[in-house]
Amino acid sequence: MNGRGRFLLRRAAWALVVVFVVITFNFFLFRVLPGDPAKAGARDPRLSQASIVALTQRFGLDKPVLLNFEAGADPFDSQYFAYLGALSRADLGMSYAFRDEPVAELLGDALVNTLWLILPAQILAIVFGIALGLLAAWRRGTALDVVSLTFSLFMWSLPTFFLAILLLVFGASYLDLPTGGKVTIGAEYASFWEELADIARHMAMPTLAFTLVLLGEYMLIMRSSVLDIFSEDYILTAKAKGLSTFRIIRDHALRNAMLPMVTLVAINLGFTVAGAIQVEEVFSWPGIGDLTVEAISQRDYPVLQGAFLLIAVAVVLANLVADVVYGWLDPRVTHA
């Protein structure tokens, strides 16, 4: 096996270990919280003792947490191993709040909605962020640099929910855009394109909000990264050889300047599966972030546990992808 193959294998194995640790941590995190989950699940003060017992059994909370030490019992007949077993069947349990709804289904629906929102926003932010950062670095010190730098700093530091609300009011008041949701409810569409147009109208402002928030960060990192590269000796050499600025950027600077960007984009991608919580909340976008907020307010532990797991897995996966891309951009890391 060559160096790259070994590198990838090592990374993948490591990612698996991390996911397993997260699963375990996640499991115990929700069991050290105060309050009785059976009661939390039932939410009724008038619950009879019989109902509490029934609910406790329904949620499997009558078993020991980690290992079953009872004489004659299977030592693995415990909540933890039951959870692992269920996970291996992609069963995340039932929601407390939406009692008849499996968690996996809830998360699946929400994830699709979140991807609708974050993928376009990420792509736009990456393209414009990189372009703007590159331009600013290239034209360093000019009005263009100052303006784009100020703009990016402003967007980066603006609280997301505030920006989102401003955009919502602006879009609703001046552009006749809807204030929330994914489609016009109850609308009947003449064609697929009409439906797509409706979704686009709903997506416009949340996507813009999310793009602006991400864009500022990407631009700043890209700009400083390119500036770093510009001070390298090989750029000087390239200049001395008489290459055009365009070729210097394309052939020498861009690839190296992309390294920190890859890390950033990967990490952001992972985290944004958590949904732009604030953006989703303001625009009533039924994604993961919105679901998480609702689960918190309902103290819906199974959903939260599932959401945390999903987010963690997304971050780990995104990092794995970053490692792979890194290895391709900078072959030195595969030999480390």
Added chain:
Amino acid sequence: MRRVNRASGLAVVVVLGIILAACGGQTTTSVAPSGSPGASAPSTATGGTVRIGIGGSADSLNPGNGLLSEAYDLYELVYDTPIGMNQQGEFIPELATEWSVAEDGVTWTMTIRDDAVFHDGEPVTAEDVAFSIQLYKDTQDFPYLPSYASYFETIEAPDDTTVVLTTAEPIGNFEANIVFMYVLPKHIWEDVEDPIEFQNEEMIGSGPFALGEFRRREFARLEANADYWNGAPFVDEVIFQTIRNADARIQALINGEVDAVAEVPPTAVPSLRNAENVHLHVADVAAGGSIRDILFNMVAPEDCPREEGGECTGHPALQEVEVRRALAMAVDKQQLIDVALLGLGSQGVGFVPPGLGDYFIGTEADIPYDAAGANALLDQAGYTDTDGDGIRECKAGQDCPTGDLTLRFHYADDIDTAPREAELLQDMWAAIGVRIEIQGLDPDTLTSICCPTFGYDIILWGWGSDPDPGFLLGVTTCAEIPTGYSETGYCNEEYDQLYEEQGTETDREARIAIVHQMQQMLLDDVPYIVPFYEQTVEAWRTDTFSGWLDDNPTFGLAAPENLTVLRPLE
């Protein structure tokens, strides 16, 4: 667990029971079948889609499983119950045309109307009614409904129009236990293996509206039931759209994206007052709002439920009724309402809110605000500020943690206005030489220190009421101390005796008298202070539909009574 604030279950649910009245309980007698001449409404047009912006989303389409008020809004519209409740809080016929109790006091007979049909065309029979009540009784895992159905020992349908129920002993609140018995079609539900896991996606009922489409956390679309026994609604559709953010919800109303919004935050009230074509509706006392309460840990050492984890570390001074009364006298309720709620609340008295009509004891019975009197009372009780730090010292022999009247004060952090209320209380009580240390806690943590642990001094929290006063009056009985249902540890045998009596008293007037007596007892003993009842603010556009019922204080936007009479403007 307690029900606090919006969305959290029974509280709201049950209050909604009052507001919503029941499906089809169209008390407005002028309601004529759709399109018929002579209707007194200004508009005679029919059709159209009413869009309502709400903050949440129904948690389940299965009536047994619902926890949130948003879910009960749907149940009320899609299902019928045997007995409904009108806006005056009176029980009215719905699927049951009449009901009565036999001489023995425990056998109840309901006559079921024969002209009701389910949305799938099957007739509604007494068999369906009996089956539904039996299902709620048998499915103990359902969160709320079994507790109502559990009163009935036997539930039978001897013929198609008669349901006979028996109770173990006479009960005084038969109707209140029937108003949430949503009648399910037996031909669908009898094949359901596990009612808890049944998603009920078709949601076949017999109410004025039928489910069109439901997308959890997005919307619920309801279609008018043209064959409704009490006349079809005038509009074609009702859409409940989830707009979680309050500002976005208000904006959607101003834009005309929705026709009405529930849950208007007090801060949005001024801007809506000035908005064009928008009518603001402040639903009065107990209408969908919660009861706020300030609880004292007064559990007596001998009542401490040690086996259930009781720690009972309450401040010893709170054992004395004079101290609790002084704390109550020092609370300026109007100031709390004006400052914390921006005026959108009404004066609290006890756990029986004005929405329960005659059962409410009246505001005159309340302990009046009197800071000077409170100071005098504490002086008399022997608490004086001897070291001049502004806080009264404990009496000799009292085992106070700090030696003075410094009390721990916790509030539930899911109540938006609680931090402000806590600060106001801090100032009010500082004026009588009592200091509080404020800490907000999430409801689960609060439950774990509250009850039956009794590891607190004072808690600011909330409750919601049931259509029957028996529900919250039961909180303060001795029997509930070990169950964790009683938060104060109040125990009074005389009170418990009255509680038993009101439960079996079948004469309404006599029951009212007992319920008043119990409320007076709690005002005298001060286990808690109820500073106010929150008001609900709703708003609707005046240029899209007419006929919104805003003349009744205990009315909710989503009520069947409202949605069945709306008409589109030409």
